[in-house]
Amino acid sequence: DTEVTQTPKHLVMGMTNKKSLKCEQHMGHRAMYWYKQKAKKPPELMFVYSYEKLSINESVPSRFSPECPNSSLLNLHLHALQPEDSALYLCASSATPGPVQPQHFGDGTRLSIL
């Protein structure tokens, strides 16, 4: 069982919908990450939160809006997505933002845009 929980596991939405992806961890980790992974490709970093503050935004389109309401929870709000945004969205966390901390990954949310 993963210690990073992502919901929902699957999401199908239209291009005009608004939905949110949720990620939760109770390990006391203070860094959390969103990745996007297309089929047969490695994950691509989207956002990094360090101590509940956005520290890295990898030039992600504004139709993706991250939110970190507390140290255990990370959301990704979706609006007006495009078909090419269909992918597996992975959340990860690490104890601190430091480069030698291992990242713990969730099982991902598989997103399909109609």
Added chain:
Amino acid sequence: KNEVEQSPQNLTAQEGEFITINCSYSVGISALHWLQQHPGGGIVSLFMLSSGKKKHGRLIATINIQEKHSSLHITASHPRDSAVYICAVRGATNKLIFGTGTLLAVQP
């Protein structure tokens, strides 16, 4: 050229075989990760290492910092080992740089 290269890209083995997956990188790193991803599933962190060798069950990971190279070995491979194995490195920033992965299929 990618900063992290893995070989082979695809690997098919018979159950029981000894398997080696290689990773070479071209940047300075603080740590290297080996990750496992089953089809359609999340990612499991297998190892994080910055020097030497680590062992966990049938898995062994080694790293040579001078040569900028790491290997993941699986002894007595089993069909449940079938997955994508990803090498990723951490540099001075808080970003993981991922290799393109090795798709392993272990046949019974």
